[in-house]
Amino acid sequence: MLRRRCEELAECHPGFRTTRFTSHDFRRLFATEPVNNGLPIHIDAALLDHSHLQTTRGYIAVFDEDVVRHYQDFLGRFRSGRPDDEHRDVTEQEWVEFEKHFDKCKVELDGCTRPYETPLPARAFLFDYPTSP
8 A cells, every 4th residue: 555655656756656665664653753742752662662762762763953942842831930030042242151161161972071970169150160170
């Protein structure tokens, strides 16, 4: 049935001429769509009958725009419960300082010069704390 449908689509869209689907492709779609639309991955894992979240993660296609969208949605929900004056737009100077901080600190996987779980000085602020303990 899928092969016949691809052949029909290929009449108007030649790219479908060589497209082949398997039932497993639909399992991947079934795994990806709910998570990319807000379903927690552990619930998706239960639906797929996976014992390990890593298995489910292997099925899910995560796109950069989805990561950004979900994070922005989270921030919107978080901020809606906070006082209005608590959040403001970042100034250009603050953004430059923020970028400098990350350039100096080289925050990547295991790339920051500050040892894990090292406390910051009491007066530390995101833009001016030292990059070494």
